Amino acid sequence: MIDKKLLALVQGQRKYIVYTVFLNIGSLFASLCVTAGICLALHLAVAGGGGNYWVPFFLMAAGAAVRYCLTVKSGDIKTRLGNAVKSGLRSRAYDKILRLGVRSAEEMSMAGLTQVTMEGIEQLDLYYAVYLPQFFYAMIAPVILFAVCIFLDWRTSLVLLCCVPLIPVSIVAVSKYAKKIFAKYWGKYTSMGDGFLDSVQGLKELKIFRADEARNEKMNEQAEEFRKITMKVLVMQLASTTIMDLIAYGGAGAGICFAVLAALRGGPVAVSLFLILVAVEFFLPLRSLGSAFHVAMNGASAGQKIIRLLETEEPEWGTEEPEGTELSMEHVSFSYDGSRQVLRDVTMSFPAHAMTAVAGESGTGKSTVISLLTGGQRPQSGCVRAGGRPVESLNREGYYRKLSVVSCSTYIFNDTIRGNFLLAAPDVTEEMIWEALRLVNLDRFIRNAGGLDKMVSEDGANISGGQKQRLALAIALAADRDIYIFDEATSNIDVESETIIMDNILRLSGEKTVIMISHRLANVVRADNIYVLSEGKVAQSGSHERLMEQDGVYRTMYQTQKQLEEVDIRA
Known part of the structure; x- marks a missing residue:
């Protein structure tokens, strides 16, 4: 009837429970005084002889007053509790x-x-x-x-x-x-x-x-x-x-x-x-x-x-501050349920000032790679490093100050344009916001829509999908992080928005560590290095030109996608 775990949740408020019990006991004694006063008054009335009725009346009045005060106090303590x-x-x-x-x-x-x-x-x-x-x-x-x-x-x-x-x-x-x-x-x-x-x-x-x-x-x-x-x-x-x-x-x-x-x-x-x-x-x-x-x-x-x-297990984090911006995965294996291996002995390197892409069919582990790089999951074997240090040894806040992730599901809050920027970069200036919006070709739209005080609906419901993706990219640009991860950032948007986003990604790759996950291989052709995942393993790696020279998974996927896109254009 008493759950010790539930009782342990309120260690700091247990005193209120004790106070309430004592107040209830006090109310019980006050009720007994009222009952005793009633019985004594009836006894005096039956016995006759003009007894001292002030004693029972005093008991009843005092008991009722005390009970009222204790009941009010008990209710107040319960509310406080x-x-x-x-x-x-x-x-x-x-x-x-x-x-x-x-x-x-x-x-x-x-x-x-x-x-x-x-x-x-x-x-x-x-x-x-x-x-x-x-x-x-x-x-x-x-x-x-x-x-x-x-x-x-x-x-x-x-x-x-x-x-x-x-x-x-x-x-x-x-x-x-x-x-x-x-x-x-x-x-x-x-x-x-x-x-x-x-x-x-x-x-x-x-x-x-x-x-x-x-x-x-x-x-x-x-x-x-x-x-x-x-x-x-x-x-x-x-x-x-x-x-x-x-x-x-x-x-x-x-x-x-x-x-x-x-x-x-x-x-x-x-x-x-x-x-x-x-x-x-x-x-x-x-x-x-x-x-x-x-x-x-x-x-x-x-x-x-x-x-x-x-009691859910939390990812382990350390106290070391990250120094470099290069990322790597060394012989990493990972499973969500302990039985089916999503990644098998995967080794990847993501150098600074370069664009590294991860490609592959759906279900090959691309999003899992992102989860491991951001510290959301820990591998069963192998090591994920940032700046040469294991991710779990780093200070989480320090690591995230260097990291920005833009995905097809990046959440836009129900706030003003300025408010969304301030969430990612509290010290961002108005000039920096307009510059970021200009880079993604959203500045004219925002000015015509009411400026930086324009309210955005929950998850960007009152702007188009392409505008939402470009706004997410602008927020990431204004945050000015050292490592940028793009997880299907061009998925399900118009060609104009896709082109703008890709131009900015390519520009960033000369200054930052850029990692790109994309199912559309036309977006990764200019990457410095492409890892191709198949059945949870790195099937191929190299530049687009080198991979196209090989008779492998990448060339088959690229040619198939190109043929489908040509059919769509003719249609």
Whole structure:
């Protein structure tokens, strides 16, 4: 019922849980004072004789006032605890994602990450702010009540105390089943969220290929599965609540019967009345715990996903500052799943002030090479070096200050043109921005569109694909890094934009270390050296002219692409 890993996530906020428990105990004593005042006032009224009624009225007034103050203070501390937990966990999750760097968080999509770090943490907040304080209070409250009541009537007190454990027993009985249900619930929830996000992002393609109806049916199936698991959760909660109510009311009824019997045997009526009124208090804390249990299980399921994210292995980085700008891979082998080798004993060199291209068919490991060079992944064997030093020994921030990656999916933020440049180069000047835009032939468009304060939609949705790619290149140019990696940077854009981008890449190759990944071999013909990957190995290497002289993979690919392009031109 208490998850040690989840409890360890809030080490700095545990004091708030303790404060809440003590405040609840104080409220319990205040309630007992109110009950005692009521019973004493009734006893004086029945006994007659004009007793001192100010004593019971003082007990009732003081108890009610203290309980009110403690309840308000408890609510304030729970709010403070919840806010601290949410801000702390979101900060840790975001810092973890940053430390993972360019590597994607394993086993979680972007939609899954968003759901867990936003709504999941909201649910986990209830686990800490509601469930944990109630759990400890529910364990203590019956013992306190028993200690108070045993001096009044030990039979009634013992019956009430013996009935109390039946509620946690019922909670434990359903906890294993509840954990499985809630785990499936969050799995279905994140899966449905992933599907919805994919459908929204790919809506244009779905319309083009007339696959929107089929996708709609699939989304309906996912929604139906989520509805069914939600109904199972509700049925389980209703059944559990019914069982706890039967135990609570049954136990309180048994206690009341014994209190009435005590009065019939000649005991003080005021004492029996006190026991009758307190009987319900024995079960209320555990009854509230049972209600909080279902909410806690939902939060705990989300918490397990957060723990898996926080425990995800991070790429190792050192403290050395990178010196040179040449990169290399020495006898590198790599596998994503430990079984299928994506790269096999690959050795490559990427010298400074030169353009090195990596070519090959889809699935041969080109993007994996980029991931290894940027430090997003680590090879199972071999070594990746930057400036002659292993990448894992370098300071990550220092290495990334030398590195810039431009890909076909470079993200453009929902900000102004100036804001996007400032993200990459905080000290960039307006003159530098306009110069970079001029180099990619975007300066006139930006001036006519409103200047550097023009807002760009999320991922450049309000500009064309070619303009987005050129803007990404301009941002990279303004950042003025020593190493530039272009990963399919000319993919799916118009000929004019492709020409502009390639001219800038060639210009950079005389000053920087330039690495280019491209499926279109016409873009790599002027590279100083071309590595051709096939089946995870370096099949060939050399200049375009040298590779065309050989009867190998490169010449076959180049001639095939050229014939297809000529057919397209004639068509």
